[in-house]
Amino acid sequence: MNALYLFSSAPWAERLGWTLLHFLWQGLLIAVLYMAVLRLMARSSSPNTRYLLACATLAIMLAAPLVTWSLIQPEAPRSNASESIHGAAANAPTIAIATTSVPIPVRPAASRLEPAQFLPWVVVAWLAGALVFSMRLAGGWLVAARMRSTLVRFAPAEWQEVLSQLGARIGLSRPVRLLVSALVQVPTVVGWLRPVVLMPVGALSGLPVDYLEALLLHELAHIRRCDYLVNIFQSVAEALLFYHPAVWWVSGQIRSERELCCDDAAVSVSGDSLTYASALVRLESCRPPSFSPAVAANGGSLAKRVARLLGQPQPAAPAQMGPSLLAAAVLLAVAWVSIAPSLAQSRQTQPQAPAAGPEFEVASVKQLDQTLNPNKPGGMDLSFVGTSGKAFKISGSRVTITASLHSLISAAYGVKSYQISGTPSWADSLIYQVIAKAPGDGEPTQEKARPMLQSLLADRFQLRLHHETKDLPVYHMTIGKKSSAFKPAAPDETFHWELEPGPGGTMRSKATKESMGDFVQLVGVSADRPVIDKTGLTGDIDYEINYGTQDVRNIDDMNRAIIDAIKDQLGLKLEPAKDSIDTLVVDQAQKPSEN
Amino acid sequence: MTSRRRTGPPVALPTAAELDILAVLWRLGMATVREVHDELGKDNGYTTTLKQMQLMLEKGLLSRSERFGSQVYQASVPKEQTQREIAGDLLKRAFGGSALSLVMGALAAQPASREELEEIRSRLETFVKRKGKSR
Numbered sequence: 001m002n003a004l005y006l007f008s009s010a011p012w013a014e015r016l017g018w019t020l021l022h023f024l025w026q027g028l029l030i031a032v033l034y035m036a037v038l039r040l041m042a043r044s045s046s047p048n049t050r051y052l053l054a055c056a057t058l059a060i061m062l063a064a065p066l067v068t069w070s071l072i073q074p075e076a077p078r079s080n081a082s083e084s085i086h087g088a089a090a091n092a093p094t095i096a097i098a099t100t101s102v103p104i105p106v107r108p109a110a111s112r113l114e115p116a117q118f119l120p121w122v123v124v125a126w127l128a129g130a131l132v133f134s135m136r137l138a139g140g141w142l143v144a145a146r147m148r149s150t151l152v153r154f155a156p157a158e159w160q161e162v163l164s165q166l167g168a169r170i171g172l173s174r175p176v177r178l179l180v181s182a183l184v185q186v187p188t189v190v191g192w193l194r195p196v197v198l199m200p201v202g203a204l205s206g207l208p209v210d211y212l213e214a215l216l217l218h219e220l221a222h223i224r225r226c227d228y229l230v231n232i233f234q235s236v237a238e239a240l241l242f243y244h245p246a247v248w249w250v251s252g253q254i255r256s257e258r259e260l261c262c263d264d265a266a267v268s269v270s271g272d273s274l275t276y277a278s279a280l281v282r283l284e285s286c287r288p289p290s291f292s293p294a295v296a297a298n299g300g301s302l303a304k305r306v307a308r309l310l311g312q313p314q315p316a317a318p319a320q321m322g323p324s325l326l327a328a329a330v331l332l333a334v335a336w337v338s339i340a341p342s343l344a345q346s347r348q349t350q351p352q353a354p355a356a357g358p359e360f361e362v363a364s365v366k367q368l369d370q371t372l373n374p375n376k377p378g379g380m381d382l383s384f385v386g387t388s389g390k391a392f393k394i395s396g397s398r399v400t401i402t403a404s405l406h407s408l409i410s411a412a413y414g415v416k417s418y419q420i421s422g423t424p425s426w427a428d429s430l431i432y433q434v435i436a437k438a439p440g441d442g443e444p445t446q447e448k449a450r451p452m453l454q455s456l457l458a459d460r461f462q463l464r465l466h467h468e469t470k471d472l473p474v475y476h477m478t479i480g481k482k483s484s485a486f487k488p489a490a491p492d493e494t495f496h497w498e499l500e501p502g503p504g505g506t507m508r509s510k511a512t513k514e515s516m517g518d519f520v521q522l523v524g525v526s527a528d529r530p531v532i533d534k535t536g537l538t539g540d541i542d543y544e545i546n547y548g549t550q551d552v553r554n555i556d557d558m559n560r561a562i563i564d565a566i567k568d569q570l571g572l573k574l575e576p577a578k579d580s581i582d583t584l585v586v587d588q589a590q591k592p593s594e595n
Numbered sequence: 596m597t598s599r600r601r602t603g604p605p606v607a608l609p610t611a612a613e614l615d616i617l618a619v620l621w622r623l624g625m626a627t628v629r630e631v632h633d634e635l636g637k638d639n640g641y642t643t644t645l646k647q648m649q650l651m652l653e654k655g656l657l658s659r660s661e662r663f664g665s666q667v668y669q670a671s672v673p674k675e676q677t678q679r680e681i682a683g684d685l686l687k688r689a690f691g692g693s694a695l696s697l698v699m700g701a702l703a704a705q706p707a708s709r710e711e712l713e714e715i716r717s718r719l720e721t722f723v724k725r726k727g728k729s730r
Binding site for chain 2 (some may be wrong): 136137139140141143144146147150151153174180181182183184185186187188189190200201202203205206207215218219222225227231232235259274278280281283284285286301302303306307310312577591
């Protein structure tokens, strides 16, 4: 199945599959419209009008998939949630922490029949069928072409002359060759560029002259109307859209109306419909008889033609539509089942549950008595779970996370804190401890643990969210001037962070070997906008700031002080900007019940 | 002399003249006596050709059927086919049906059943009689 998987991941394969599926209902719709117009026309129509209508219908049926194809957008690559910042310069620095490639899931659980699963099969089946039909068409065309030269001889000169005269009468300018062929049972036309009329052996000597003239007029009418060419286009349509019965039905309509048109054309020249009808009947009698008891496939077409020529009411059309309509209805049902789920999917404004991927074997979620008190700087320690993964404690198969819901979402989806919106007020302050066991014995990586955490959040917190791109005001953080208080960490250092009172009533925040990601988040917590790192720094840093004075009264003052300190002492610049940022919008979240 | 059709292999090898006729029929597939005679282009009269072909029929070299009221002859001895001819034959066997749907015949590809044909014929005759009466 590897080849199939590769094949299915080709971008055009999915597009083609949808195009083919959509044609199931489109074809039916077009056929129904055609029937409606036909019924409207009923009495007042001529075969030629109905013929043109059927041709137009088939042309529309051929065009529909082309339109569908162009309307289906190629699948946009799933954005990397934590790094998808559009409009950013190409030299956007990559933050050295694990930038997860876990996309924001917007598709419903895989337990429902995923169209993406059977779509490759659809395309493969169609390709096989189209190939078979195309080969049949090519082979048939070849054999038909050879009929002009195999087992043929020139007709007697006088008949060639008769044909030329008849051609002139019907309005043909091109000369048409008359041949006698051992391969045909009835007078036949082959070719359109240099058409020939093939007469069966014995016909020219065995049939009455006026019958022969009538039959020749019929064939010449085919040539004048370019029916051979139209027929080839029909065959192409049948090869490409072979799976839809409506296509075959309309194509059959074209063929039967075409014969009536040529009957009319022949009679209009000869002026004698009785002779013509008699010629058809005599021709049919001279054929080797059919031994099958059932009615021929074109059941009653000769009867219909003769009745029409004689001006008699035509025999009722056989009820052939029944099985075709049933088949079409079945196809429609199949189409509906396969397309409808994806229609629900594509509406991205619907709140979706995350994909049912890997899950924890067991998990417990407990609300801790502590809350995140923004007035206590120490409380910040727990708030950046973020992408640093430090609060993700993984030992063996056990995963422990202690964080607020906001941070849990941040950890589970690998997004920054500011990329999450719509959370309830308690999501920032209440702290939960999640202790879970991953399936299997091995130690899961963070990448593996994330989808499990997503499932847990969906389950325990009833978390529902959706993906939206928003233009957010941000800060771009760049290095203004070099500062000794902000420098890359030495390789032999270990992470350490302390917060202690500093001189002059300030607070000193000092860190060694802190990751840029964490640092940026720290800045972001204090800034009034999300902060995007544009410093270009990878790796860890050391920094030290002293912030705050006696004048700090509340959290806003403190944040401002922190930002000032960062700018002044660390030499960093915060430039206001507006970026298009992929965000997660929380539609629903509830406090978990005790388990 | 009654014309008996032999179904077994021919008794004797074809003569030179008979080979000429066979060659024509191999090329044309099937033909009336008139057509064979014209193809041969010999000085013999038409009757000679006719007699010859009737003899070949008795010998089992030819088979005969009726087309449009004429007698039409076919070679019943297969010709040694060239590669090309064999390939052509295979093509025809594989794609003959498909070819029929591409060419424009005066009648539908499927012949009408005997009953249907009878019905149509009687319709036609009724019509003619009625028309004759109204004159």
